[in-house]
Amino acid sequence: MSDICEVCGLPKELCVCEELVREQQKITIKLDRRRYGKMMTLIEGLNPNEVDLHSLVSKLKSACACGGTVKDGIIELQGDHRVKAKEILEKMGFRVESLE
Numbered sequence: 001m002s003d004i005c006e007v008c009g010l011p012k013e014l015c016v017c018e019e020l021v022r023e024q025q026k027i028t029i030k031l032d033r034r035r036y037g038k039m040m041t042l043i044e045g046l047n048p049n050e051v052d053l054h055s056l057v058s059k060l061k062s063a064c065a066c067g068g069t070v071k072d073g074i075i076e077l078q079g080d081h082r083v084k085a086k087e088i089l090e091k092m093g094f095r096v097e098s099l100e
């Protein structure tokens with residue numbers, strides 16, 4: 001019983017709700033220069049109600065081997081990981097709208 005998607009009612013192996021949600025995000029990745037030359041990669045535009053940002057940030061942190069956090073619905077990674085983050089997100093089925 002637990003293998004039925006609550007959104008579309010299909011068995012989980014047939015359900016594409018999660019993929020659709022990922023494609024629908026309007027993601028912007030940008031670099032933020034902070035004090036003392038510190039750089040942060042910001043990933044904006046994810047809907048926190050649709051995407052588990054905390055599990056996403058931990059994936060990105062381990063893939064980029066960096067620190068990071070979620071703040072006001074924005075994922076922050078320490079350092080410039082724009083290209084790598086885009087690659088990972090796209091591999092997961094997200095569509096990245098812009099890379100600044």
Ligand SMILES: [Zn+2]
Nearest residue numbers: 005008015017
């Ligand atoms: Zn579904």
